[in-house]
Amino acid sequence: MKRLLFLILIVNVTLFAMSKKADKNAIDDWEYNSTIEQKDSTRTMQTAGYTKGGVVAMSAPTPKAFRSVKKVGLAVGGAKDTNNFKANIDKGYLPKLDSITYEGQFYNHYFDTGLNGDTCKELFCPSYSSAKRLNSFSDEDEFFLSVGLNSGIEEGNFKRKKLNLVVVLDISGSMGSSFDAYHYDNMGNRVNNDKSDKHKKKMQIATESIVAMLSHLKDDDRLGIALFDHGAYRAKPLNLVGNSDKKSIRDHILALTERGGTNWSAGYNEGLKLFEGVNTSDSLYENRIIFLTDAMPNTGELSKNKLFGLAKNASERNIHTTFVGVGVDFNNDLVEYVSKTKGANYFSVHSSKEFAKLLDEEFEYMVTPLVYDLELKLTSSNYSIEGVYGSPDADMATGQIMKVNTLFPSKNDGTATKGGIILLKLKKIGRGKENIKLDVKYKDVNGKSFANTQNVKFKSNGTYYYDNSGIEKAILVSDYVTIMKNWLIDTRAGCNDDVKWMMEPTPAIMKRCTIYPPKHPLYPVVPTWEKKSCKLKVSAGYKKLFQTFRKIYKSEMDKIGDESLNQELNILNILIGQKTSEITPIKKPVDDWQFKN
Secondary structure (H helix, E strand, O other), X not given: OHHHHHHHHHHHHHHHHHHHHHHHHOEOOOOOOOOOOOOOOOOOOOOOOEEOOEEOOOOOOOOOOOOOOOEEEEEEOEEOOOXXXXXXXXXXXXXXXXXXXXXXXXXXXXXXXXXXXXOOOOOOEEEEEEEEEEOOOOOOEEEEEEEEEXXXXXXXXXXXXXXXXXXXXXOOHHHHOEOOOOHHHOOOOXXXXXXXXXXXXXXXXXXXXXXXXXXXXXXXXXXXXXXXOOOEEEEEEEEEHHHEOHHHHHHHHHOOOOOOXXXXXXXXXXXXXXXXXXXXXXXXXXXXXXXXXXXXXXXXXXXXXXXXXXXXXXXXXXXXXXXXXXXXXXXXXXXXXXXXXXXXXXXXXXXXXXXXXXXXXXXXXXXXXXXXXXXEEEEOOOEEEEEEEOOOXXXXXXXXXXXXXXXXXXXXXXXXXXXXXXXXXXEEOOOOOOOEEEEEEEEEOOOOEEEEEEEEOOOOOOOOEEOOHHHHHHHHHHHHHHHHHHHHHHHHHHOOOOOOOOOOOHHHHHHHOOOOOOOOOOOOOOOOOOOOOOEOOEOHHHHHHHHHHHHHHHHHHHHHXXXXXXXXXXXHHHHHOOOEOOOOOOOOOOOOOOOOO
């Protein structure tokens, strides 16, 4: 016994000595100093862990063998939540159009993908389910196919690549606004949030979220940090996490304060500079920029040399982007554009506590794309693709082809996958009953190509049916998103925008607003990104629509027996409870200046 205690004492003393030595050798490589005027960084990067010829290979520790019968699922890139949509409604604001997306709402749920048995042994195994229903609003027959996103990777064997991770943080003046108010409301009427975050600025939420994220990095990952306001600054070069003084870096991040204007493209470019000298083709590493902002850029940022154009170009160099939006005024409408880029995704943050919880569950997944350039070809003389729900690349469907740029790993609970489905609405163009041929092509992260062919067919007895609860649930959730999108298109027409068309009467709304894609043009938008908030409002016509849909939704929800569907029902209840107001078009301002030079 004494000998055992002695050995334990020796081990503890040795570990303490090693930790003290490690702490002594740790580097505080923070460069940004907010107390002096910063200049845009143009210095050559000196990076620990690199040689003149490129990256020094750092082998990751080999984990202990662990076997699990549970498989990793897959989900599309793009939106990973609809938090911004819900937060705006909770605060009494009218959400932006793309604050709710099909893929984002799907990712709030788990789906039975229709995979029969434990048959998937490949990186990606699509499974297909069919359904035929009568649309309660249009009184028309509708045909659907779901694409189940399955993988043969066992959860216990899943391991992300090592990371070259660059965090780009917006420190502009708007980040000093409350995260539950619109910056261009001049801080307007602030609405209290939950007690834990009720007095916090966007900056505090953002820095706390970064610190939570960094706790998931390993010693053989590399971390760099760039900051931007009206300029851009290198705060921390891209160095090995194991060589960093983690406590000091954490303190530096939490001490950041907001200042100045906003130059998104300068910030992104500064992040890209940190990859200079890095072999971004090294298959051992995932190269990722995590861009945190309250994101209110204008359409000019879509051009080649601006923020979103830069992100698209970076993906061609194997540098992928995750956008993290902070605050209710986060502009999903434009970020949805970049989510179509290879390897890209985005999240919304409204509570540092909730974001930390998300990271605990999903950090490994959010930074690890697995499947690229997925293409599904439908061959049938009887059906064509009319709509795609659950992918940011929905507009890439041509009638016979569906394309998806990226699939990420996703949680699987043993029977269902989080967000693990894409829904196709088919248009019947013939009278035959032959099989539908579905050919899938895709690539892994190393560029290797794969293919898969399967045949499916609809039941021929003329009855309405769902193959399983997964496709039934996907159709119900997509109906909800479609109605919400049409409501936002119409209702935002009376806020911030120049409207030249009138609302249709209630019967027309009832039929049109369950059709996807929407059958009327989008509202014309204000040419500036400096939008103020719009007050939450529901017209009498939409209130009636929501009430009718709620009955249908509740009936289907009870049939499916999934309590997670209550989140959509709760939003419907909030909107139905709003005081009704008619939405009137805004007259175009008149330029009545008469003097001529």
